[in-house]
Amino acid sequence: MNRRPWWLWAVIAGGYAFLYIPIISVIVYSFSASRMATVWGGFSLRWYGALFDNQQILDALGRSLVISATAATAAVFLGTASGMALSRFGRFPGRGLLSLMNSAPMVMPDVMLGLSSLLLFVALQQMTGWPQRGMGTIMLAHITLTTCYVTVVVRSRLTSLDRSLEEAAMDLGARPWRVFFLITLPLIAPALLAGWLLAFTLSLDDLVIASFTSGPGASTLPMLIYSKVKLGVTPEINALATLIISVVAIGVAVAGVFMHRMEARRANG
């Protein structure tokens, strides 16, 4: 091991500080009594109280949770199907197209996905009278956005998987569906969970696509936060951000401990 220079550690520490100072700042000010979101006015929980009294925020939160859970669940089904097709079915006509359609949404800017989805919904509605713009159209657009992320997670898990178990089951005469449900599915379950969580978070965070595809009265939580922030920093948002960050932090910490245990177990044989 060669020694590393002090400035390297300084840059690393600076990078982490950069990542965390804004977050910590929001958390600290969420406990400030002051109406000014950037001035300390003594410790208080009043913004948490105000948050839970704000029916508008709670409604939007409920709406966002329903949209994200539905979109994530549908995306897991579609993403698993795409992942299986891309990693297990060899060559088939349209494979390149499927692969492209599963990677393109990841690099598309939100504004483009939002605009194109909306124009599709408008065209469909003109032709068939369906869909009405609202929560349903946000869900459809979010399923399309998040499917490709699930595909990537599931596909990489399937590729790294030892295929001998599946082959053994096939050799013993199990039908493809049975092989999938009895062998493959339990093996890729962690990837499905990770894919679901990723899809759920992406859908929950999305402002732009939801703004384009939403209809009257169907504001999601990010849309509400955006409109509040545009009007000026509001202390309730500090409290809301603190709660959301805490939930994510607990989730990431649990996942980290879990991964560490798994690795330790694997290392010990």
Added chain:
Amino acid sequence: MSQVRGDGGWQLFADVVRNLFGFFRVVRDEFRSNRGRVLVTLVPMLWLGLFFAVPFLIVAKISFAEAVFGQVPPYTALVERAADGAASLRLHVSSYALLLQDPLYVAAYLRSLLFAGVSTLFCLLIGYPMAYGIARAKPVMRLVLMMLVILPFWTSSLLRTYAMIGIFKANGWLSTALAAIGVIDPGTAVLHTNLAVYIGIVYNYLPFMVLPLAATLMRLDFTLLDAAADLGAKPAQSFLRITVPLSMPGIIAGCLLVFIPAVGEFVIPDLLGGPDALTIGRVLWTEFFTNRDWPLASAVAVAMLLLIVIPTLVFEYIENKRERREAAS
């Protein structure tokens, strides 16, 4: 299993029938499994085709229409039917002409590229040492450092952009600190300046740079560096000639993961930048929501697609070449 017994033709017939059924069963199974495969392939294909590919054709189509206000949808039909049933196609290129002629749009494109490019560079400069630190840390420390990068990655980009606003305000501590060292005038805010947009993009996209870099650096064989040091290479020399070339796939992946979404970014320039920090993402948003000019918004989207497809194709090409080389060796 066929078992031909010697006792008579009847047995033989039964056997042939049984084998024939066996054959049919194999065919049926094959058909079934393939039908399953077709189903499994077709469902995501149709979904993504309808909700992802078709919309782009619609965007391309509407970009050639002309805006008509006060009707739903607010644009002209491309195919017009005359009274005698003859259809005529009417393409308007006015949106594209406007994009090329009005310096506002050209400037917005160049500004987006500049914002994304400079931010990507700074993400790389900050992210590389962080990824290096993660890769060389001991297992438990590595996990903790990794988790600390993943946490912001999972936290809403909108909320993290919001977190920056408080710091950038005139009485926020960053503005105070920068005023103290003379970067900005005392009493002014970083908020609503281009500097705020740069810091915001770097802040938001740093995890996208660190994660792929850390993944490649973790696979790097660090004994190569010891060997280089034994042979008399200076640290800077071995870094430039060993570490950087070997981590090139991570550098390219990280840069594209930052650059491509940053070009089309809307939230960060909109919330942190001033009114002049007009990027293509903001132009598209304004044309659509404020000016309600759907054809122009569509033309902006088409132009944005061209801007993004080119670096993506270059990346795909490099990745494929690398994979083929790795498969060959």
